[in-house]
Amino acid sequence: MKHESLKIGFVGGGLNSAIGTTHKIATQMDGKFQLVAGCFSRHSNINSKTATQWSIPKYYTHYLELLEKEKNNLDAIAILTPTDSHTDIIIEILKFNIPIICEKTLTASLEDALKIKNIIDKNKNFLVTTYNYTGYPMIRELENMISTGKLGKIIQVNIQMPQESFIRLDKNGNIPKPQSWRLKDTSIPILSLDLGTHLSNMISFLTKETPKEVIAMQNNFGHYPVIDNLICMVKYTNNIDCQMWYSKSALGHKNGLKVEIYGTEGSASWYQMNSEFLEYNDNQGRNIILDRSSKDIEIADKERYNRFKSGHPAGFIEAFANHYTDIYEALRSYKSGNSDYLNKYVFDINASITELALMQTIETSIQSKKWEYVNVENKLYTRK
16 A cells, blocks of 8 residues: 655755765655755755755755744654764754654764653654664565574674775875764764664664673774774673674775674675675585575565666665665554554664663773673663
């Protein structure tokens, strides 16, 4: 059954944004959302140019003006501003009870996330955070393989996200200049907020387990005085060992997200730079390369993941659009009055608290130089 699109507004995400255009395309690729208004930038020229280029008739100079003028016209607002600005914007939007779709990371600190949790606990607001890498069809196939027991009991996870943006030079031999907000470390380094939370979320999504203990080390190897390389080992519930590496000083990697899952009956690996394929190995030595057309596929061959047939690669923006489709379904369910509106592909305040708790404990471990317990359970919000 086809449903009408939902009206969405953007706070941030203008033409100078690293991720704004991706959100704009992803929200509209499958007709799930209609972008009708926004405050795209605090810079008036960028704000107006964005609205003109995207043919958005209503744009505002401040997000508070957007809220006042559009509060009865929007089904959701997407927050696409730098992470350190999220908390204040979220709290203001919650006052209007407008559903929120927030670009990760939800906040720059666990303390701020818990503050937001308390508001949601009282008012039952809709708030989700986007973790778009979970939208890749073969990642969803991997999640299904794990949940149906095809790999046996999961015993080990290796996951990495190396990039080179803080150490390489541009084609003229100059040091590239990242966005200024990416060069400011706080209690949790921006590297962990930017990359580490993606890995934490991916592990939880695939295994459904929670981090228990962590030991970590970090360093600065690049051109900027911020943490740009981090390695850690994490013990998860159900006795799963995890090795995690994320970096912005790894020459040769544009975005080397790679996931390896090892179980008692099989293993599987996925690499974002070759995202159409999932490698599977069983306990009898067989090696199989799966794609969306393979006969053993149960999830990735669904119509929604095949905008065009296998052999014509889909990618990052399509994965984001898949993620937005799931957010759309959750939001429609929420607006219909269902208390159990979440689906397994959508990440609420609980997920954000888990990611931030792990990132904060990583910093504690780095300072103490020993294993530290990740105190997640007593912080999680459980929807009643």
